[in-house]
Amino acid sequence: MPNYRNIKxxxxxLFLSTASITALLILIGIFVFLFITGIKTFxxxxxxxxxxxxxxxxxxxxxxxxxxxxxxxxxLMVTFGSLVIAILLGLASAVYLSEIARPKIREIIKPVxxxxxxxxxxxxxxxxxxxxxxxxxxxxxxxxGLNALTSSIIVGIMVLPTIISISEDVLTSLPHEFREASxxxxxxxxxxxxxxxxxxxLSGILAAIMLGLCRAVGETMAVLMVAGNSRAMPTxxxxxxxxxxxxxxxxxxxxxxxxxxxEALFAIGLILFIMTFVVNFISDIIIEKQVRKYxx
Amino acid sequence: MRHIxxxxxxxxxxxxAGCINKNGITGEVVKNIEDIEIKGSDTLLQLVSNLAxxxxxxxxxxxxxxxxxxxxxxxxxxINGEIDIADASRPIEEKELKQAEERGIEPLEFIVAxxxxxxxxxxxxxxxKLTVEQVSSIYKGHISNWKEVGGKDQKITLYGxxxxxxxxxxxxKEIVKGDYSAKMMNMEGNQAILDAVxxxxxxxxxxxxxxxxxxxxxxxxxxxxxxxxxxxxxxxxSPLEEESKHSEYPISRSLFQYFAKKPGKNSAIYNFLMFxxxxxxxxxxxxxxxxxITAEDKKHNDKLLDKT
Numbered sequence: 001m002p003n004y005r006n007i008k009x010x011x012x013x014l015f016l017s018t019a020s021i022t023a024l025l026i027l028i029g030i031f032v033f034l035f036i037t038g039i040k041t042f043x044x045x046x047x048x049x050x051x052x053x054x055x056x057x058x059x060x061x062x063x064x065x066x067x068x069x070x071x072x073x074x075x076l077m078v079t080f081g082s083l084v085i086a087i088l089l090g091l092a093s094a095v096y097l098s099e100i101a102r103p104k105i106r107e108i109i110k111p112v113x114x115x116x117x118x119x120x121x122x123x124x125x126x127x128x129x130x131x132x133x134x135x136x137x138x139x140x141x142x143x144x145g146l147n148a149l150t151s152s153i154i155v156g157i158m159v160l161p162t163i164i165s166i167s168e169d170v171l172t173s174l175p176h177e178f179r180e181a182s183x184x185x186x187x188x189x190x191x192x193x194x195x196x197x198x199x200x201x202l203s204g205i206l207a208a209i210m211l212g213l214c215r216a217v218g219e220t221m222a223v224l225m226v227a228g229n230s231r232a233m234p235t236x237x238x239x240x241x242x243x244x245x246x247x248x249x250x251x252x253x254x255x256x257x258x259x260x261x262x263e264a265l266f267a268i269g270l271i272l273f274i275m276t277f278v279v280n281f282i283s284d285i286i287i288e289k290q291v292r293k294y295x296x
Numbered sequence: 297m298r299h300i301x302x303x304x305x306x307x308x309x310x311x312x313a314g315c316i317n318k319n320g321i322t323g324e325v326v327k328n329i330e331d332i333e334i335k336g337s338d339t340l341l342q343l344v345s346n347l348a349x350x351x352x353x354x355x356x357x358x359x360x361x362x363x364x365x366x367x368x369x370x371x372x373x374x375i376n377g378e379i380d381i382a383d384a385s386r387p388i389e390e391k392e393l394k395q396a397e398e399r400g401i402e403p404l405e406f407i408v409a410x411x412x413x414x415x416x417x418x419x420x421x422x423x424x425k426l427t428v429e430q431v432s433s434i435y436k437g438h439i440s441n442w443k444e445v446g447g448k449d450q451k452i453t454l455y456g457x458x459x460x461x462x463x464x465x466x467x468x469k470e471i472v473k474g475d476y477s478a479k480m481m482n483m484e485g486n487q488a489i490l491d492a493v494x495x496x497x498x499x500x501x502x503x504x505x506x507x508x509x510x511x512x513x514x515x516x517x518x519x520x521x522x523x524x525x526x527x528x529x530x531x532x533x534s535p536l537e538e539e540s541k542h543s544e545y546p547i548s549r550s551l552f553q554y555f556a557k558k559p560g561k562n563s564a565i566y567n568f569l570m571f572x573x574x575x576x577x578x579x580x581x582x583x584x585x586x587x588x589i590t591a592e593d594k595k596h597n598d599k600l601l602d603k604t
Contacts, residue, residue: 059459061468061475129488135497143453143498146481225484229458232478240481250458250482 001032001064021027028144038153038267044260050267052232056247058261065137067266070233072271074148074241078215078223081292082159086212089156090163091205098171099162099193108167112261117161125225146228149237154222159212163229171197172205183276203286214276220245301322304394306318330564335372336383338380339462339504340551343397343409344383350580351571358564362499367462368392374554375399380565382554386410386461404600408572410587412505412548413467415522416490418497423447425523425532426472428546434500435467437477437595454480454487455501467502494518502547504534508587526598529604551586558600566601 041050045066053067093113097106132153133145140149174197181193198205228240229250248265334344343366362383370382375396388403396403415431417423423445426434433439435450443449454477457464465488468476488507489501494517508516514538515521523532527548533544536587542548557563566572571577578588589597 025582055478057478059465075406129491137495143351143451143497144481144492146492229482230454230479240479242482250460 014284034266034270034273037263038270041260041263041267045264051263054213056242056250058251064261068077068244068247068271070099070231071242071244071247073234075217075229075243075245075272077102077148077237077241078155078219078227078243079213080152080235081148082155083084083209083213085156086159086216087209088164090160090208091167092165094167094205095169095193095198097168097199099189101103110165113164114161116157117165118189119158121158121219121222122225124154125160125222128222128226140238141164144228146226146232146240147169147238148227148241151223151227151241151243152237154226155216155219158219159215162212162215163208166208167201167205170201174200203289207283207287210279212284212285214279217272218245219274220249223250248272297469298604313417314402328357330358332358332381332565333379334360334381334383334553335365335373335379336381337367337385337462337551338364339385339411340383340408340553343551343581343586344553346579346580346584347408347572348568350576355567358568360568366460371403371554374403374556375401377401379554380555384552384554385549386466387550387552388554391461403556404558406555406569406597407550407583407589407593408553409551409578409584410542410548410593411551412465412474412542412545412587413502414495414505414508414535415500415502415547416508416519417500417522418493418495419520420497421447421520423522424520425482425525427525427528427530431524432472432474434473435472435476435480436474437479444554450498452497453496453500455483455492455505457479457489457497457502458482458484463502463504467547468547471547477537482546490516490519504585505587509536509585533539542589548587569597569601 017152050068051072052069053065054070054073055065055067057065075193093109097110100107133150135144136145136147136150136153139171174183178200179192183189184195187195223243224246227243227246229242229246230240231242232239234241248268251261252265301511327552332348341362345362348362351359352358367384369388370379371384371388371392373379374382376390377399381600382403388405393403393541415426421442422477423442426445430439434445435454435456437454439445440452441449442452450561456467456476459465459482459551470472483501486503486507489503493499493501500522508519508521520547521536523534524546525532526544530546531544533541535542535544535545535547537545555565559569559579571588581588
């Protein structure tokens with residue numbers, strides 16, 4: 001009988017370890033797949049043309065063009081814009097929730113904010129097209145509102161819950177002595193927040209921003225719907241953009257497997273993967289540090 | 297525990313019985329069901345589905361399956377011998393003809409309907425007519441202000457489809473005859489272009505005529521359909537004018553169906569094609585937002601069907 005139990009125990013252990021190894025293998029598999037297919041692009045297109053030319057037009061009337069610079073700029077613009085919006089709004093609400101709001105209000109607001117994370121991005125895209133982009137056009141006197149600014153706002157809304165939720169957790173988890181000490185020294189509530197709590201929580205907040213950044217870089221559907229997707233190099237936030245994710249989503253439907261166009265889209269995917277991987281890696285290190293800092 | 301076994305056994309029995317029935321071993325033997333497999337252009341998908349549905353209602357022994365996947369995919373499947381009819385919103389290409397020839401197939405071309413692409417602008421735009429050359433220059437980005445074609449002093453905002461679209465390719469090859477301006481907005485579909493131009497006073501776009509006029513002949517609001525002339529000396533024609541003027545409209549295209557071999561008289565495919573050509577079939581073409589075939593198209597088709 002005890003022998004039987006041992007076997008069962010071993011079996012469960014085996015199952016759990018296989019499950020986690022599978023997750024790892026899937027990640028490695030995805031990377032290898034992207035890498036092998038994507039890297040072939042550079043046998044036909046020089047990396048200089050690929051990264052530094054800003055004309056992307058694989059289905060051109062004449063010669064196809066393969067420069068992804070304007071796509072990268074598009075991704076960076078929407079990432080930057082959405083983070084600015086999400087950080088401003090997110091930090092403010094995180095501070096409010098953890099330091100100022102009464103518990104009852106917090107109990108209502110926090111779950112509501114976290115619910116934003118559950119809104120499908122297509123729905124946000126629809127709201128962007130039907131409501132936000134006409135509004136933006138009206139406010140800024142533009143002929144249309146399909147541009148980097150509208151995309152940034154939509155993606156900013158999507159990133160918001162990540163930033164609020166994590167920042168609020170970090171602020172709340174700060175030792176209570178911090179608050180007592182600063183108040184005892186005669187600081188006002190605002191001084192306490194600004195001079196003690198925010199600096200102490202800085203690395204945690206940075207990690208929250210990094211995670212939000214990953215989401216912003218990888219967002220496809222909502223951006224695709226409101227960005228305008230024109231191939232020209234954007235010169236301001238009022239210009240339409242074509243981020244890398246949107247470009248892949250649009251063009252993957254038409255490419256012949258194994259063609260140069262197919263490989264080039266995988267190369268773009270590979271670059272996106274590396275970007276988010278690096279950001280994730282950095283935020284992991286930061287979180288680790290934060291956790292160690294206040295363990296006592 | 298025993299109950300579970302019992303349930304499993306019972307389920308198995310039920311499933312097996314179901315399978316046998318489907319294969320016709322115990323069920324009633326259905327006689328002479330004929331299958332027609334159609335695949336290809338997404339533009340044609342809805343129209344051909346409507347035609348197939350109407351036909352099957354009268355002829356329940358014919359089963360027609362219609363799938364999309366693009367003109368290229370349909371023609372490839374035809375060459376590979378997987379389907380009976382390939383839908384295409386563009387003529388078959390040299391390359392594809394060669395591939396077919398290698399397999400001993402001579403694809404035959406049948407015109408099922410015509411499609412007119414309409415160029416639209418916002419209803420507040422004073423411009424109401426353009427030549428093909430002007431449209432081309434506008435989409436290339438050479439003309440970038442409305443005042444150059446008689447409008448207000450406003451920048452032109454270009455709306456077009458995405459490169460996956462057959463319409464994108466058709467418009468580029470036949471009208472623009474060059475690369476689209478990189479500033480063109482790439483929209484998800486016809487409806488998206490229509491909605492964008494409705495809101496954008498400086499916008500211009502191209503959509504299938506079916507998106508402008510609904511089943512009851514009502515025209516979409518908020519936009520204006522531009523009259524187009526082939527060149528400077530030619531008359532300006534609107535795609536909304538009566539049928540007799542349709543052949544004068546410069547941005548039109550035929551929608552095709554391709555076969556691997558001549559369908560035998562009174563075969564299921566032959567009868568289906570005759571239905572597509574019939575008044576009833578062409579009424580469905582109209583209702584689905586396309587333009588019925590012309591007398592010339594009829595001649596083209598008759599040759600294929602051995603009907604004189």
